[in-house]
Amino acid sequence: MALQVRVAPSKVVWQNLLICVILFYTVYYVVLGMCCVMLKVYELDVLAPFDFKTNPSWLNTNYKVLLVSTEVTYFVCGLLFVLVVEEWVWDYGISVTILHVAITSTVMLEFPLTSHWWAALGFGLISMICGGQTLAYCLFKDNFIYPDLDDF
Template sequence: MALKIKIAETKVVLCNLLACVVIFYSVYYVVLCCCFTAFRLQMLDGLAPFDFKTAPSWINPYYLVLLMSVEITYFVSGLLFVLVVEEWVWDYAITVTIIHIMITSVVMSEFPWMFHWWAALGSGLVSMVCGGQCLAYYLFKDNFIYPILDDF
């Protein structure tokens, strides 16, 4: 089974990862500000993207803003990651999510054990990967790597 894959250099991967992290947090803060404005709320501090301690409630506008912003951010970031990393969206999406979890733990000084936070993060990650991969396939379908199964 012949599978020819060109592996990118470490420097390229790290530059792409840095670009994806910058895209992710830039989109996050823009979407967060738009959501706070739409709900006519004041952003209390810049820690909103890392807030996992807000109790989940469908009638709490602050929680709804946090939930909507994380979901929209993940979807839009997945589409923008395609422009940077082409078909490797899932790999960078998972890595950026792990970085986000680590930063959240450091900023909030504890590990997020709240189920609602993980559910929002997981559904956002799925939308990021699915949306990004669909766009990547549409844009780069001639460049995708398919294994040759003749010898299988």
């Protein structure tokens, strides 16, 4: 006799979202550390993932570290989210990004209005969704969920 545990669908969604957020920030800090070592930046703040006030200049090494770590994190997390949420990468990617903006606003005590930060976030989100959804399609194409558009 097997023990059967039924989990409410909303609980699964919240659990997956929590896993994705933890995965996102774990990857972010690992990539940030690697970028700091590669670009020889030794004075970066612990709150670097939330920093949107750094001067956007290619001469500013801190800015390059923040930009590269953001883009690499988004792309890698798009691939890793497939392991957690299968074909719903786009949904969880958008949700994690919205949470990241909310956490950033809370940590920095102001809403980010800098265009370079939003551009980096947008490009990262697009790469997350495209890379993750492509991998999800390749891995799960036999049981991929297609919407039924006949009733529209």
